[in-house]
Amino acid sequence: MTDAYIIAAAATRFGRQSDVSEKQLARQVYLDVLADAGWVTGDDIDIAYFGNCGMWVVGQGSVRGQVCFTALVADGLFPERVPMVNVEGACATASMALHMAARDVLSGQSRVALAVGVEKTFYPDRPELTARLYDGGIDRFDPHEWQDYYKAAGTAAGKPFEPGPGRTIFMDTYAMQACYHMKRYGTTQAQIAAAAAKNHAHSVHNAKAQYRKAMSVEEVLADKPISYPLTRSMCSPIGDGAAAAIVCTKDVLDGLPAEVRDRAVRIAAFQLSGGKYRTLDEDGLSRIAGDRAYARAGITPGHIDVAEVHDATAFCELYQAEMLRFCGEGEGGPFVESGAASVGGTLPINTSGGLVSKGHPVGATGLSMIYELVSQLRGETEEGRRVPGAEWALAENGGGVMGFDEAACAVTILHRDR
Template identity: 70%
Template sequence: MAREAYMGVLADAGLANGNDIGMAWFGNCGMWTDGQGSIRGQVCLTPLVREGLFPERVPVINVEGGCATASIALHGAWKDVLSGQTDLSLAMGVEKTFSLGAPEKTVQLFDGGIDQYDREEWLSYYAAAGVAAGKPFAPGPGRTIFMDTYAMQAAWHMRTYGTTERQIAMACAKNHQAAVHNPKAQYRFAMTADEVLVDRPVSWPLTRAMCAPIGDGAAAALVCSGAWLARQPEAVRGRAVRIAASTMTAGKYRRLDEPGLSKLAAERAYRAADLTAKDIDVAEVHDATSFCEIYQSEMLGFCGIGEGGRLAESGETAHGGAIPINLSGGLVSKGHPVGATGLSMIDELVLQLRGEAGARQVLGARTALAENGGGVMGFDEAACSVIILQR
C-alpha cells in the first residue's frame, strides 16, 4: 500500500522519482500489532530506496495520532516547507485495520486511541455523561467503544436540540449516494434514509450504515515551495493547490454543552487564511459516525450550534447545496483506514479544486476545508486538524 500511494503521488506530480524530496513524514497506527514499531516508515520505504525511487539518507519521521495521523503528517510536511528546511516534503498515511482471522489486532489498534493508563477516569466520565444524555454508557460486542461515545453525544444532542434519527440518517444516505461516484470508495452503493434507519443497530441511535467500516488504505501528498513549483512544467504548475492554513488542537475532558476542539481549530484556521465559514465551497469532515457530520457542521460554523440536524435535512450539504460536505462518501462510505484517513480527505478536496472530481464536482470550487480528528479524550478527540486549501 505504501508503494502504491508513493508511486501515485509521484505520477500526479509528473515525477519519475523522488530525488527532490528532502523530508518524509510517515503516518501509521497499527503496524505494531504485527510486531513492527519504531521505524515503520523506514521499513516501508526501504524497497523504494533500493530501486532508486526514493532518495537515500532522507529523514523519515514516523507519526501517530489516532485517526488524525495523516493530517499530522501533512502538517509536518507543510512546516518543513514554511521553515525553509526543504523545497519538497512528503506526507504519507498507510493503514491496515482488517486482519483476516485475527480480529484482536483490530481491537488492539483502536484501543490505542483511548487512555489505557487511567481507564477509571473515562469510565466514570462516560457513566455520568450517560445519565445526562439519557443513554447509559454500556459498551457491547461487535463495535468499538468509540461508537458508544458517539451514540451518547448523539442522544444528548437529540434531547437538547431536537435533532432526530431521520436527520442523522439523511446525512448518512447523502454520503452513501455520493460514494457511488467515487471509484476509490470502499462502499459504492446508494442507500435511502429509510434503509439507513432499518439497518442493523450498533448503539442507539446509530445503525451500521451510520458508522465507518473497517478497511485498509493509503494516501500521500507532496508539499512544495513556490520556488520548486516554478521550476516544474506548466502541466504540473497548473494543477497545484495552495495550503492556506493548517491548524491543530488537543482534546480535553469537556462538558457535554461545551464546544469541541474542532471549533477552536476552525477559528484559528479561518483567521490564518483571512476567511470565514461562508467562504468554504466544499468540505470533508470526520464522520466516524453520521452524527459527527451534523456536529462538525456546527463546530466549523456552517450553521448555528444545535442546527446541524436541520442543515442536513435541508439538502444544503449535498451536491449542489450551499455547503457540500463529504462528497467523497465520507468515512461511512469512502472508508476509514485510520492512519491514512486525513490525507484521503485532502485527495478528495484537491480533486475538487482542480475540477477533476467527475460527477461529484462542485462547480467553481475555489476554497475547501478538511476537518480530521483522532483518538478520544472524553468527548473530544485527542487531536484535531483543520486544513484550508485554495485553488
C-alpha cells in the first residue's frame, strides 16, 4: 500500500449559469485541474471517476462522464481508452468520486486517477426539472416510511412536519432538526443566524462563490422565512458548477517537478458511513465517519486547523461541529457564536463561504470542499479568509436523506507538512 496525494485541484465559479452546459463545465474544470498540475494533457491519467446527479432530468443518463469527455478525447486532451466510471450519491457524489480515485491509487491498481464533479441545478425556463433532481434524494418507493417518521418527529421537536411550496422537503427536515436542537439544548435562532452570517462574510473573499455579500446576524434573521427557524440566507441556493482533483501515488509524485511536489497534499484518511432512521437523540452518521477517519489518520479532532462541513442549512454547521467533536454536544450554537469557527478563530469552518454562500451544485460540492482545503493547506486562498500555517484539514459531505440522517456521509482528512 502507498500514500495517495492530491497534486492538483480546481473548481469553477459557482452560480446560476443558464448559458453554460454540463459539457462546458466539465471542459473548463478539467483544463483548470490539468493546469494546476502543470500539464497540458491528461496522458498520465489511468482512470477517471465522474460525479453527477441530475443530467438524467434533461435526458442524459448512464454514460454521463463519457459524453461530457467525448470532445476532450477527440481533442487529444484526455487519453483514449481510459475508463470513466460514473458516480452518483446525492450531495456526497463528488466526495465519493474522490474516495474511489484514492482507493484506486492506494490499491496499486492505478498510479494517477482523476475525480470530477459536474452539476447543473438551475433551469430558469423549467423549474420542474430542479424539483425532479432533488426528488431522487429520498425514498420514492415507500414514502410512507419517512412521512410517518417525520410526523412522529415533528411532535417530539415541537414543529409539525408541514412541507410547503417554494422549498425542497429537505429544508423542512433540517428545520425540524433545528427545532429539536433548540428545544433540547437551548440553541437559539440567532446562533444559527451567526453561522450563516459568518459564512456570508467568508464568501466575500471567495471569487468563485455564488454569493459575495456580507450579512449581519440581524439581516439574516430578517430575511425571507423558509421554514422556521430557517430564513433564506440560512439555506443553500441552487446553482451550477464543477470541481476536480488529480490523485497520484508517492512514486509518481517523486518524479514530478519540484514546484508540483511542493504543492502536493496527502490524503491522510477517507471514510464513508451510511444513514438509517435513527432516534432523535442518537448520534448522526457523520460521528461514525469522523471517528473512523480520525483513527485512520492517527490524529484527534484537536489536530484539525480548518474544516469544510456540509451546511445545506446554517443549522447543519452547528450540528456537524458537534458530531465531528470540534465542540461538545449541544454546544454548536455557542461555539459558532463565539467566533471560534470564523477565520481568526480556534477552528475556522467553511472558509469558502460554505454551501449557504459559496453555493451547492449537488454533484460538485464535495470536490469544491477539497479544492478549498487544498488551497488553504497550500496557503493560496485569498486574503480575508486564509488560515495561516494550516497543516490538517477535514471535509464532511453528506448526501440524500434517511430520516434525520443523510443517506451517506463522506469524511476526508488532508495533511500537508510545513
